[in-house]
Amino acid sequence: MNALGAPDYAADFEPVRSAEREWITQRRAAAGLPPVNDDLVGLAFSGGGIRSATFNLGVLQALEAAGVLRQVDVLSSVSGGGYVASCYQWLRAHAPVPDEHSVFARKVAGGNGSVLDWLRSHGKYLIAQRGFSLWTLIASVLAAIFVNVMVLGPPLLIAVYGLTLGWLPFAWPQWLALPGSSIHDHHGFLLLLMSGAFCLLLFPLAAVAFAVLAGADGLASRAHIDRWRIGMGRLLVAGFALIGLGLIPVLARLGGLVEHMFSFEEARALGKHLSYLMPALGGVASLMMDKRKGGAGRGRWAMVGVTLLAYGVLILCYHLAVGHTWLHSTGFAVLLGLSLLLALVCNINRVSIHAYYRARLGVAFMPRLEGDSTTDPDGFRLDRIGPKLGAPLPLINATLNTTSSANTTLASRQGASFFFSPLYSGSTPTGFRNGESFADGHLALSNAFSISGAAVDPDMVDTRARAMSFLMALFNLRLGYWSANPKFADRRARFLP
Numbered sequence: 001m002n003a004l005g006a007p008d009y010a011a012d013f014e015p016v017r018s019a020e021r022e023w024i025t026q027r028r029a030a031a032g033l034p035p036v037n038d039d040l041v042g043l044a045f046s047g048g049g050i051r052s053a054t055f056n057l058g059v060l061q062a063l064e065a066a067g068v069l070r071q072v073d074v075l076s077s078v079s080g081g082g083y084v085a086s087c088y089q090w091l092r093a094h095a096p097v098p099d100e101h102s103v104f105a106r107k108v109a110g111g112n113g114s115v116l117d118w119l120r121s122h123g124k125y126l127i128a129q130r131g132f133s134l135w136t137l138i139a140s141v142l143a144a145i146f147v148n149v150m151v152l153g154p155p156l157l158i159a160v161y162g163l164t165l166g167w168l169p170f171a172w173p174q175w176l177a178l179p180g181s182s183i184h185d186h187h188g189f190l191l192l193l194m195s196g197a198f199c200l201l202l203f204p205l206a207a208v209a210f211a212v213l214a215g216a217d218g219l220a221s222r223a224h225i226d227r228w229r230i231g232m233g234r235l236l237v238a239g240f241a242l243i244g245l246g247l248i249p250v251l252a253r254l255g256g257l258v259e260h261m262f263s264f265e266e267a268r269a270l271g272k273h274l275s276y277l278m279p280a281l282g283g284v285a286s287l288m289m290d291k292r293k294g295g296a297g298r299g300r301w302a303m304v305g306v307t308l309l310a311y312g313v314l315i316l317c318y319h320l321a322v323g324h325t326w327l328h329s330t331g332f333a334v335l336l337g338l339s340l341l342l343a344l345v346c347n348i349n350r351v352s353i354h355a356y357y358r359a360r361l362g363v364a365f366m367p368r369l370e371g372d373s374t375t376d377p378d379g380f381r382l383d384r385i386g387p388k389l390g391a392p393l394p395l396i397n398a399t400l401n402t403t404s405s406a407n408t409t410l411a412s413r414q415g416a417s418f419f420f421s422p423l424y425s426g427s428t429p430t431g432f433r434n435g436e437s438f439a440d441g442h443l444a445l446s447n448a449f450s451i452s453g454a455a456v457d458p459d460m461v462d463t464r465a466r467a468m469s470f471l472m473a474l475f476n477l478r479l480g481y482w483s484a485n486p487k488f489a490d491r492r493a494r495f496l497p
Contacts, residue, residue, distance in 0.1 A: 008434045009486070016424045016432050023423060024073045026387035031070050042074040043392065045081025047453070050123055052080030053365075057104075057119065060088055064102050075392035082396050082449040084119075087365040090380065090445060091115060092391035094369055107370035118367045125364035132360075140356045147342060147351050148476030154332070154339040156474075160314075160321040163188025164249070172249075180261075181253035193246025199239030206232050244311065251275050252318050272319065280312030310470050352478050354454065361453070362446035382445045383422045383435035396420040396448045400427050401457070401480070420448040426486040433486035447481070454479035 010016055025036050043063075045056045056077075063069040077085035091103040104116040112118060122128040126137055166185030176193075177183050210228045213220040220228075254275040286305030293301065326332060349355065359378070366377035385394060400418040402410035410416060410429055418427040420443065426432035435443070457472070457480035472478065 008437050010424065010426075010432045011487075013428070013432070019423045020074075020393060020421075023387045023393055027073065027390055027393065030388050031390035033071070036073075040073045041071050042076060043072045045075075045077040045085050047079025047081055049080040049453075050083070050125070053083035054123070056081050057084045060084065061102060061104060069392075070390070072392045074395060076395040076397065077449070077452070078397040079453040079455070082452045083361060083365050085394065086396065086445055086449040087115075087119070089385055089391060089394050090366045090377065091369075092389055093380070093385055094372055094375070109368040109370050109372070112367075115367060115369075119365070122364035125360050126357075127360075129360070129363050137356075141353060144351055144353050144356075144476045147346065149474065150335075151339050151343045151346075152474055154336045156317055157321045157327065158336075160317050161327055163192070164318075164322060176247075176250055178250060178253050183249050183253070186249045189246050189249050191246075192242050196239045196242030196244075196246055199235050199242065203232065203235050203239070206235060245314070248315055248318050252315055252322075254278075276312045276315035276319065278312075279308040279315065283308030283310075283312060306471065313471070313474070348476075349481055352476050353456075354450065354479050354481055357454070357479050358446055358450035361450050365449075366446055378444065378446055380445050382420060382443050382448050385422045385445070393423075394421060396452050398448075398452045398454070400430065402429065405429070420451070430486045438486060439483060450479075451481045454481065456480075 007015055021036060024040065028035060045059075046052060048055075060069065063072075075085050075088070088103065091106060094106075102116075104119070105114050107113070108115060108118045127133050164186050166187050168187040168190070172183045172186055172190055174182060206228070210225070210232060213228060214225050252272070252275050254271040283305040286301045286308060290301035290305065321327065362378050366380065368375075368377060382394070382396075385391070387393075396419060398418045398420065399415040401414070402416050403414045405411045407429070416427050416429050418430075419425065422435050424432040424435060425438040425443065425448075457478045
């Protein structure tokens with residue numbers, strides 16, 4: 001139970017509603033307003049990055065100057081709107097009783113002018129701090145990529161190497177090899193190839209079964225027929241994808257074909273590098289084609305481009321893995337040990353771009369204030385915003401990724417509304433966890449509104465293509481946050497790889 005007597009976990013929204021009503025009742029008393037009587041007032045700020053933050057800053061200033069803001073019971077925000085809404089909450093937490101001046105007129109520590117001056121000078125929040133530049137941003141992105149590749153790269157190479165071994169009683173069919181080359185062992189790739197061929201061979205049987213089910217009256221329901229349609233589509237995708245993966249050893253031997261056709265010294269090396277550069281460059285060309293046609297990165301050309309890029313990366317991994325002597329070297333053993341160490345020690349939330357994004361947003365919108373040298377803005381907890389301040393109850397909105405949910409409705413929607421507040425954090429699918437115990441009681445205000453603004457992640461609506469998700473996960477291109485399910489947050493802390 002928290003200070004308001006609310007339970008630590010609520011499976012439905014009613015306890016949350018009751019706790020919020022009690023919180024707002026106390027807020028109104030602190031602000032000198034009459035009790036709640038079905039007259040709650042809410043203010044919502046939408047997203048849109050720094051443009052939304054700038055616009056909503058003006059809205060806050062105008063409402064504050066008119067004396068209307070004290071009437072607001074709930075301040076709901078998302079993404080860019082949450083930047084300035086959280087800034088306001090941070091300032092009110094250090095100015096419980098508003099005076100005739102705006103909270104944005106408060107002085108920033110270090111003689112850097114007012115908060116308003118600070119916000120104006122930190123509009124380019126990613127590189128606005130002293131010492132930060134475009135190179136700082138690039139270095140942070142590259143560091144996140146490097147660390148993630150260090151963790152995932154060695155296991156991926158070992159997995160590819162395992163596919164090159166021979167354990168089956170029959171040989172790789174040499175008629176599949178390109179002229180001038182031969183393939184031995186590689187039975188893992190051969191099984192992938194055979195599985196893909198089996199899926200394609202199974203498709204005609206599935207089509208016949210579908211015709212019988214769909215063509216005969218009363219034999220199958222519409223839902224059953226739709227499942228067959230989905231299954232046939234997945235059968236085709238699996239078939240072509242598995243065949244593509246199985247043919248990697250064939251395409252990787254492009255060097256032998258080039259040497260067979262052209263007799264010059266560097267022919268084999270040229271063909272080897274072309275085997276992964278050609279799909280990669282083809283992917284870049286497809287992405288440029290999508291952009292030229294005015295696409296937003298979600299069109300057919302974009303998906304083809306990303307798939308080719310991912311395929312090029314896998315062929316490059318194959319070339320690195322088939323160097324058996326290198327994989328058995330001391331250097332690779334050290335690299336593998338470092339990979340395991342980083343996987344066990346480094347929290348993905350702290351090494352991804354989310355951490356940089358959060359730090360820069362925190363500096364820009366939660367400046368240290370004059371006369372307050374003890375409070376660390378970065379560690380200021382969301383649940384420290386209490387009703388006695390007289391400020392609105394903050395609701396910071398985010399999206400829960402549900403693409404892998406077993407619930408078909410949630411999986412088809414691909415996301416659910418998730419919110420953070422001093423009282424509860426959660427969503428309808430997960431339930432709601434008390435603010436004092438969610439994230440082990442360490443949910444910072446800066447973390448909450450940074451999660452709200454996370455616009456880039458693998459397996460979102462715009463990045464749900466498997467090739468895109470693979471590349472983004474491999475290169476750690478994410479602004480989102482991994483968190484324990486509120487339903488199970490009271491369990492002993494589990495390992496977060």
